[in-house]
Amino acid sequence: MPMNLPSRIARKFDDEIRFFKRWMDRPRNVGAIMPTSGVAARSMTSVINPASGLPVLELGPGTGVITRAILARGIAPGNLVSVEFSPEFYSRLKLDFSGVRFILGDAFDLDRTLGEFGRTQFDSVISGIPLLNFGVSERVALIEDLLDRVPPGRPVMQFSYGPTSPVPPRSGSFDVIHHDFVIRNVPPARLWLYRRNG
Helix, strand or coil: CCCCHHHHHHHHHHHHHHHHHHHHHCHHHHCCCCCCCHHHHHHHHCCCCHHHCCCEEEECCCCCHHHHHHHHCCCCHHHEEEEECCHHHHHHHHHHCCCCEEEECCHHHHHHHCHHHCCCCCCCEEECCCHHHCCHHHHHHHHHHHHCCCCCCCCEEEEECCCCCCCCCCCCCCEEEEEEEECCCCCCEEEEEEECCC
């Protein structure tokens, strides 16, 4: 049964308060003062192919706005693996999204973090990690790692507030594609696709 308007407003307000508190505590790890908008989340998840039968990897779910959009795209909860760095967000996500495979850990150390899912091939990766808060070499290494975990041609989707891609093209190893500019986000956001040709 769809959530009524007052409940949706209350949940959105609660998400924003929790997100802002987390940003105040650790701005480097959160990267924004407000959660991703539903408009941005729907655009990010539009690249998922539910018919592939492969699980989806989500990085940095935060308050769960993007998680909700992934599930709405038609991905079963058990087919979503989601890595969260914050223990506070992780605990709440576990309560809010029954069946999703949440993992508390570091996206920059996925071989260790993913554990039993370390050799899993994913349909796509949807990332809300604030990449601009990390060094360029770390960003490139992360994208290369993520592209090793999806079939050739399938995307890694990245959220960013910067005017250019947070990860520069690297010697033809992968393509960088500007996917969307979302004005209805605070602040406005750009969405970037990274993929290797088959």
